[in-house]
Amino acid sequence: MATVLFIDDDSEMRNLMKVMLIRLGHAPTLAARGDEGLNLAWNSRFDLIILDLMMPDLDGFEVTRRLRADPRTKDIPILIFTARTQPADQEGAMQAGADGFLGKPIEPRELGARIAELLGPTRRQTQPLPEPFRRSPEAPAEVKLTNRVIVTLGLRGGVGATTLAVNLAGGLTQAGKRVCLVDLSSSGGLAALQLGLRPKTSWADLPAKPDVHNTGAALVRHISGLFVVASPFEPVRYGLSRDTFQLMLGVLDAVFADIVIRAASVLDDATTLALGAAQLVLLVVSPEVGAVQTAIGTLQALPKLSVADHRIRVVLNHNAPDPVLTQNRVEKALGRPVDLIIPYDRAQTAAFAQGTPLSLSQPNAPLAAAVQSFIARL
């Protein structure tokens, strides 16, 4: 998987390219203007930049020249993708510093071949690692992410934290966001299963200091466009280390607009880091005594982990047809109102078994609709 920045003022072309790049297994970032593309290129990390020549204000020649003049982007391969296909255009693009030239329209196969050509192993090795990867894992800096991180937390198993994470990530993907779902469970997490994925890799395969390539190799792409970092199939004694997870998060943050993390069922290092980095922590509770007691304890623990109260949302998940406790009793016990109610949805059992999350397969189902309404309020 390569991280690709595509700059084109044509919205239809941006959407088309996004679909083609995702189908080719890459993670696209889109920009509508030359200056917007330059800012993204200078402040994020990309393996490849594809841009049009014909753009208002800053045309593709000038964008290419500026990318080449800046040390942060001088080594990134640039592919010109344009309807101006005269030999003079090609010559001009190469003189400006482009590495490749493609005329519109194009077939996905041809695009894939040119990308593979430009991302050859030699070329990639010449690119310096971005700053976060040069840090010693023994001395990680504070996590500062630019994009949205949402954590679903359920320290009592079976309350539906994974179901919520999968459907939330699916719903965000359906809404056109670039989303990565990370399953931090160390005891055989089920996020990949719920998506019908059989991943060959998981976060357990990451080296201690993962870079963009290691992290990319750990990603699995769902047909919807959602990317997943799966938990190991076989339970492991320890979760991800804080340092490894921090480096991985840095890479994901550069690529994805939303990162949904299914926290582990214990407050291990990675989960603690995720809670600290999250803009939203969705504490999932089911309407039964054990789940409520665990949620009460969790609400007491979260402030000690620097999770401010305004970042916490309580989600009441009706995971069985006959709730033991009413919503009022749950709220009374927790001492706070429920922020999101997920109704019992008979279709969820089949969706789980078939690996087709409701938010992707049946957006009108009660569970999916509840998640969608929550997304709309985000």
Next chain:
Amino acid sequence: MARQPSINVDFITDTHRITCRVEIGATGLIGVLNNVHASLVDVEAAYVSRLQDPAKIIGNFEIGSLNKSNLVLAIVTKKESLGPQAFSSGGYKQLLPCPVIVTTAAFEIRGEVEVPGKLDANALLMGQGGGKFMPLFRAKIVATHYPEAPALAADAMLINRTLVSAFAAIARGKA
């Protein structure tokens, strides 16, 4: 009203190159340019270059109109974009490529026309009711006033026959 499909076209006037998008219907670009009921062609997302430096973009506009009478050439990337009329063989089974040299006030063009048999220059130039624009293939275009500027190339294009000053067949092997 539903939008027609649009294609990218390089329009060449005596002084400028205008790369833009044009909506075409089933009749293709030749149908649009040879529509006698419209003397203008509506274009979108147009980028303008001067002929002396055809790669350098000097300006752009979102929506505009071009005067068909002053368009010398219309270059497309796909032959099919010209439209079915461009490939009409008049009942003949096969069209044969015939190398030609064409001059206008500002261009020298070497390319091929496709004809069903022997080239009849008079018939081609008069159009015989076919409209102002006629297809030309595999062409190289030199701007007469800027011979040092990069030549333009076209696998398929339309040329405004009313602006043609000389038209001649070239013996094969001498094109």
